[in-house]
Amino acid sequence: MGDSTVLLVYARGGPPPSDAIPKVAATADRLHLLLLDPLPLPAVALATRCCTSVTDLTAARPEPGGLSDTIVALARRTAADAVLTFSEFALLAVAEAAERLGLRGPGPGAAKARSKRLMRRAWADAGLPVPRFRPVDSLTDLERAWAELHPPVLLKSAWGAGSIGQVVLERRAQLADAWSHTTGALTAATARGMSELKAGEAHHELIVEELIPATTESWYDGSGYGDYLSVEGMVVDGVYHPVCVTGRLPTVPDFTELGNMAPCVLPEALQHTVSDLSRRAVDALGLGTCGTHTEIKLMADRRLCLLETAARFGGLLLTQQIEAIHGVDLVGALTRAHLGQDPGLPDGLLTGPGRCAAGSVNVLATDSRGRPWTTRPVFVPEAVDWDRLLSPGSGIRVAPDFTVPSGTLMHHYRTGHGSLNLAGVLLLTAPTPQVLLRDSYAVLNGLEQALAGAAPAHD
Template identity: 90%
Template sequence: MLLVYARGGPPPSDAIPKAAAATDRLHLLLLDPLPLPAVAPAARCCASVTDLTADRPEPGELIDRIVSLARRTAADAVLTFSEFALLAVAEAAERLGLRGPGPGAARARSKRLMRRTWADAGLPVPRFRYVDSLTDLERAWAELHPPILLKSAWGAGSIGQTVLEQRAQLAGALRHMLGALTAARARSMSELKAGEAGHELIAEELIPATTESWYDRSGYGDYLSVEGMVVDGAYHPVCVTGRLPTVPDFTELGNMAPCVLPEPLQHTVSELSRRAVDALGLGTCGTHTEIKLMADRRLCLLETAARFGGLLLTQQIEAIHGVDLVGALTRAHLGQDPGLPDGLLTGPGRCAAGSVNVLATDSGGRPWTTRPLFLPEAVDWDRLLSPGSGIRVAPDFTVPSGTVMHRYRTGHGSLNLAGVLLLTAPTPQVLLRDSYAVLNGLEEALAGAALAHG
């Protein structure tokens, strides 16, 4: 197996050993530097490590380099967990005659192709327009029903997204978007194969989302995700994951699992995910489909990625349901039985687990008024958490201890991220309570930690 690493996806310190355990020999190709916690596991688990980070190939050369290394290592499969390397790896696998996402990967990366494919299939999507210039954006404003959302067609992590409520915002929003995309490229958070297509934008109407008719309590976000896999063209949904509400402009605060919706509603969500994934025509890959909740139990598609959800989702699913998605996908690429569950997992599982993103804002999107040091080891977590709950820092995605928290900037999405916390709790209800306690109490807790730290 040749594993291609670039930023994004599950924590490599966890994913690399799991992939290695599912194959006889794992070779690693680095397109971005590994986070420090993953360096030792990679050295221990990999038969070879090829480092291209100092001289990353141009988009046109990248696929050739992947193909060449796969042939040199006699790889039976080529795999990536990164959104940004997905297209390059998919095309390399096609050239090599190996399993992979297939040509449908482009429809799962470009939001333009994705929206068009779903609209043509009669699936629920917001009205949209392509944007390549200010003239295009002005036309979209005239043809759509404001407010509208401007986003990158190739982006991830809500980077650059802006809600436009007045026509006077258009020119400034376009400049902001292009600046945010430039910042994303500098942080290796941009598409590796598409080149200049990375500047393609899309404008769409806001989805009138609501949790009414879905949840019987407040606190959950108005969208969900369905985690799953496609194996040789057949879709296998694994579970539905809940979300915390986003903060402007649609920056994610975290996710909650297991999903607390009644089983029939989870199957309703999963069925729309199945139709969406099937329309994209994927081969073998992980999937992460985001769906907005609407009134009267209606749904609207946001997006599907031909890879697993990023950050801690694979670890949460394993903790709750005992399913190792990384190992399953590795086996599927090698033509083996992935060992997936027979159907959608809707039960309570072993525990509740969630991720909380460390941002300098509270749960309502109010930016912090101070810039404390990030000192998680000195925080008195017991004052924030319920009895029986636990919390730990995800080191692959978190700034070093002692880093000054930077201010929250609306429209910069995951570029604001300082870290990720993994929460576990006895029940989903306790998990929800603790997640809000951390989000709304972390600024003060860090101030106290700094005093205790001296």
């Protein structure tokens, strides 16, 4: 491995820090940690044990214009050979810092992977399939865009994540209320630390786009799967390496994610079709060295339309799922790539069944169809009789980094607030993808009653 020093910049988002931090530490000789947000409690002791130093700026985070300066100064002080982050919100600052230091990183293309305005333009210029869209900075812009696009349309942040503030517009009369709702939700996201850290005014930039006529017909033989997929991969010194395709559960209004499932059950040829479009999308952004997460909508007649590419790994439990199924440690691979070492990636796209099936289910106060819970149970996962919900041979565990403490009263589900509704994440494992699909729905549709049986519920 040689003598190596890594500076890891932590902010909200990305894989669980209690899993990622030890993996980075195991790959480098020294790991220095810069905290821009507080670590989840389960990760605090791990960080102390794994890191040579921890610099905590959570109480005095630099202003957006000075964030890259802070990262550069700490990297020089620690003689870092690599600077990386797994957070969407810190990506731009870390990319700029790496460029200034002459180190590997996402490069200037990171801006296109953060701003959906720049991303959509780059893809359109490359002749790739994207929905028609307009940038909007005011209600007047939205009214003008409404006249130019074909409704229904989707209003959302150009820099957001987690479906926060998204609103589907079907009638012109909705525009003013939708604008107020979206800007309010994004303000709430900023207060929760779920917004861009370097581009200070980014949360004011919105886009509105035509809805993609998505369908699973011509793709899946069975029902129950979502009408979009993601491709997980990496770019190493400008070369894209797709690793695997991940399936999704259907979203609930307005496009809030319920969970994901792997391995993908599509035939190998169709997985390569999806991966090929992902390659063209990533190449069009001109990235350097980074993780990638590309979301793609499925359409009739086996057509595809791009949603977005992030210059980082998919968040929540995706990296853990891939390791459980395929034995690939993406966190360690990215660390090695940043250090100029062989990342040890698979030779090609992994399309087989793997060791097991693994998925994540988001804990939201809604069922699989988006119907909000009628009660407010107390979240006490250890008291739930999971065997009554799961199939024989399946397992489930709470992801503590992303889950509220046991005993927390569940909040009502609010449409259009996306991941701000999230109370937790559950990791499911099953013998086969078919069993995983069945169990995911059983948990989504049975959790309210299961929690009510474990602890008193509130109206």
